[in-house]
Every structure is written in C-alpha cells, then in structure tokens.
Ligand SMILES: O=C(O)CCC(=O)C(=O)O
C-alpha cells in the first residue's frame with residue numbers, strides 16, 4: 001500500500017489488516033458471549049462512586065463521549081488515583097479480566113513471541129448517536145506498550161493517522177462490535193479519533209440497546 005494514499009478501508013474489507021506499521025485491526029475478535037460479559041461489566045463499572053462521567057476539557061468544552069476509568073483515572077491531561085475532576089472517589093481497581101484480555105490481544109496482533117507488558121489502565125468510552133472523539137494521541141502514559149482497543153455495540157468510523165499531524169496520511173476503518181484494534185511500535189503515538197458513530201448498527205443480543213462502547217487498555221509505566 002502506498003503510505004501517502006491510505007484512505008478508506010471499509011466497508012468491503014473485513015479481514016485482518018495492518019492499517020499502518022504496528023497498527024492492526026482484527027475484525028470479530030470477541031465472540032458474542034465475551035461481548036455480552038464485557039457489556040455487563042461496563043454497566044457495573046459505570047455505577048458511582050467513580051462511575052460514568054462527562055469529561056471537561058481545559059478550554060471549557062465537554063467531551064461528547066462519556067467515560068469510566070479503571071486502574072488509573074485519566075483527566076485532561078494526566079492520570080491520578082482518584083477522580084480529581086469528578087466525585088473525588090478512588091478509581092475502580094484495574095480488573096484482572098482486562099489484563100488477561102490485553103495480553104491475549106497483544107499476542108493476537110503481534111504473535112506469541114512478543115511478551116506483553118503489565119496492563120494497568122482501562123478507559124471505557126460510551127458514545128451515543130451524536131458522540132465522537134477528535135483526533136488525538138494517547139500520550140499521557142509513561143510507557144510505550146501498545147494500546148489495545150475493543151469495540152462493543154454500534155459500529156463507528158475510526159480514523160487512524162500518523163504520528164506527525166492530524167492530516168494525511170490516514171486510514172478510515174469501520175470498527176464493529178467485537179473488533180480488536182491494537183496500535184503499538186511506530187504507530188503507538190499516532191493521531192486517531194472517531195468522527196462518526198452509526199446508530200442502530202449494534203445487536204441487542206449483547207445487552208446493549210443503543211450506543212457504542214470502546215474499552216482502551218494501556219500500560220501506564222507509573223510507579224504505584
Ligand atoms: O473509541 C475509540 O475507538 C477510541 C477511543 C480513544 O481513542 C481513547 O480513548 O483514547
């Protein structure tokens with residue numbers, strides 16, 4: 001693929017794709033039962049204290065995707081052990097289940113010879129029909145281990161770019177419920193975002209009537 005002309009990889013492609021070096025899309029990685037369990041777990045994690053919250057940005061805006069943090073609390077732009085920009089509660093501990101999933105996701109993406117890191121951050125983003133996420137880099141961690149992303153519910157348009165700017169080259173990928181996307185190596189600090197969610201594309205069978213959930217798993221690199 002000509003790297004300057006990466007653009008759109010959907011809807012025809014539902015095969016495993018290396019979208020950019022180190023950025024791997026694995027469609028349908030989670031089966032329906034795993035998705036159903038994750039949706040149920042997200043619903044629990046969303047309860048207060050330290051539950052689902054609207055994130056305010058320093059410029060006075062609000063992120064349209066609402067968020068729950070696990071392990072470390074992310075706020076614009078850093079991490080804390082308590083919900084410093086919300087109810088002040090201690091962040092919910094990072095669940096073992098997500099550590100196990102993250103490690104198997106890394107091996108799925110890069111092969112079993114790779115030794116996955118100590119995943120300790122989970123960010124759950126909830127998107128309603130109008131929510132989106134602007135292009136950004138995940139750069140508040142101190143480690144450069146791959147980011148693992150799991151999608152549940154409604155499909156979305158996911159834009160995966162380059163490390164230099166929000167501009168081209170980028171690739172637009174459709175992420176559907178159960179898809180895995182891992183970005184590490186040369187793509188670990190690439191710009192990415194969610195320009196659009198496609199309402200009504202999810203399946204009620206996983207226990208989500210509407211909306212999209214995304215779980216991103218990361219390694220903090222912080223000392224306790
Ligand atoms: O919702 C997604 O697929 C991406 C989420 C994301 O980029 C983030 O939480 O940093």
Ligand SMILES: [Fe+2]
Nearest residue numbers: 136137138192
């Ligand atoms: Fe991100």
